[in-house]
Amino acid sequence: MEKHDIAIKMNKSYTVLISLIVALGGFLLGFDSAVISGAVRGITVYFEMTDAMLGFAVGCVIFGAMAGNLLAGPMADRFGRKSVLIVVAALFAISASWSALATGYTEFIIARIIGGVGIGGAILIAPIYIAEIAPPKLRGSLVSFNQLNIVIGISVAYFSNYFLVNLGEDSWRWMLGVEAIPALIYFLSLFTVPKSPRWLILKFNKVDLARSITAKIGGEAYAEATVAEIQGGLAKKEKKGRLADLFQSKYGTIMTIALGVAFFQQITGINAIFYYAPTIFEQAGGSTDSSFLQAIVVGLTNLVFTLVAIWLIDRLGRKPLLLIGTTCMTIALLLATLAFNNATYTFDQSTLNKIENVELRDKLDYLDGNTFSSQSELFEALEGKLDNASFLDFKRNQITNFISVNATLVLVAILLYVAAFAISLGPVMWTLISEIFPTKIKGIAISVVGFFNSLVSFSVTQIFPWELTNLGPTTTFALYALLSFIAILFVYRYVIETKGKSLEQVEELLIRP
Known part of the structure; x- marks a missing residue:
């Protein structure tokens, strides 16, 4: 009995090690x-960006991810999950190095898009690979390793930015370039992992090799049962899936769940929070240093609650986590809306003197002694008083000098939002879409859903700077709160539970006769 227990632990350790290596793509x-x-x-100063240029510079990585989404699934079906991930690692290294050395806006965009292609591949193929090698009782936790690594990567980025921000005007180059180091480590470590047993059987019918890989994961008995189940599932498939297959009525439930969860994961604003965290905290009146420090707290919160999600996902289940998370996200976004809605804008000599641009300060001097109860009221008072360039400078760079807001409530709201996302839509979406698609259409389906997810994300990050500048934080967070509430209703109505089921059992549950 003791030997048997040790063998199980060794097998589990092997599976965990493989999953952690593959999930470095998430980092x-x-x-x-x-x-x-x-x-x-x-980059705004160096490349002299407008709001639109900044939005694209930040969001273009998602534009690249959409291309990666479309390519990754079919390429993974043809060349294997492992091969695609090796290419992904190389793309990350190229992007990091090039974006750090870029001297022109177009060159910088191209470098960022290359990294986006890597993101599009990593975010889809790493969960597929892990789901295909993991035993059913561990699959939710192991697939969530990818999300765990994503949030570790986010936290490390915030720490890195905090320590590099004071290196001078070129500190942004160091921030972007340091990513090349983990990219190289990922590239080399991928050569040590085996190929997916399911892919080996599907593509080449290499049953013996698939069985030997699976035996390392769960022992001989597990290997025999798993290989037989894979072969039984594949025997039902007549031909490789095509794009048109996704629109067949029998896949209606699967596509509704996948596209719905992919939509709400991004439309509720998570990437806007991560991409612009320091900007949001500056909107709440914080200094540059404090806003970077608060961004670190956001990253650590994301990390801690992702660990909670990994612990709960195979215990509590996917749907309960989604319901709890989206409810808390809605509450958090409403708190942020309340905080900014109660903000005031005070003009006196102490606040006006914070503006270094003397010409702009003189234009605003007539507001000395005034306090405005909302951003819209302030903008009405400024209408016609400033030229377009000065008004844009005020909205983008100077308004934070005059705001008085409950910064603690803003921070609590953002942390609650991030924590709620980290236990729900963050990890659960990728776990679900790696589980619910049958092998026949998995590659093309994952690509389509990933492309859609990236398209929504790109839209959100592209317009977020415009929203903050023109609608103000109150309306922006109110819109996200409404969308988060709709997400609760969607999850309750459409999402089904996949906890503890084999991939083949999930397929039988979801496909309509």
Whole structure:
């Protein structure tokens, strides 16, 4: 009995090790996504960006991810999950190095898009690989390793930005370039992991090799049962899935769940929070240093509650976590809305003197002694008093000098929002879509859903700077709160539970006759 227990532990350790290596792609994804938040001010000045240019510079990585989404699934089906991840690691290294050395706006965008292609591949293929090698009782936790690594990457990026921000006007180059180091480590470590047993059987019918890999994971008996189940599932498939297959009525439930969860994961604003965390805290009146420090707290909160999600996902289940998380997200966004709605804007000599631009300060001097109860009221008072360039400078760079807001409530709201996302839509979405698609259509389906997810994310990050500048934080967070509430209703109505079921059992549960 003792030997048997040791063997199980060794097998489990082997599976965990493989999953952690593959999930390093998530680390790079998270790092790449969050590191730009610290570089925003530097790249805005260096490349002389407008709001639209900044939005695209930040969001173009998602534009690249959409291309990666479309390519990753079919390429993974053709060349294997492992091969695609090796290419992904190389793309991260190229992007990090090039974006750090860029001297022109177009060159910088191209480098960022290359990294985006890597993100599109990593975010889809790493969960697929892990789901295909993991035993059913561990699958939720192991697939969540990818999300764990994403949030570790985000946290490390915030720490890195905090320690590099004072290196001078070129600090943004160091922030972006340091990512090349973990990218190289990921590239080399991927050569040590085996190929997916399911892919080996599907693509080449290499049953013996698949059985030997699976035996290392769970022993001979587990290997025999798993291989037989894979073969039984594949025997039902007549041909490789095509894009048109996704629109068949029998896949209606699967596509509704996948596209719905993918939509709400991004439309509720998570990437806007991560990409612009320091900017949000500056909107609440914080200094540059304190806003970077608060961004670190956001990253650590994300990390801690992702660990909670990994502990709960195979115990509590996918749907309960989604319901709890989206409810708390809605509450958090309403708190942020309340905090900014109660903000006031005070103009006196002490606040006016914070503006270094003497010409702009003189134009605003007539407001001395005035206090405004909302941003819209302030903007009405400024209408016609400033030219377009001065008004844009005020909205983007100077308004934080005059705001008085409950900064503690803003911080609590953001931390609650991030914690709620980290136990729900963050890890659960990727776990669900790695589970619910049958092998026949998995590659093409994952690509379509990932592309859609990235498209929504790109839209959110592209318009967020415009929203903060023109709608103000109150309306922006109110819109996200409404969308988060709709997400609760969607999860309650459509999402089903997959906890503890094999991939083949999930397929039988979801596909309509």
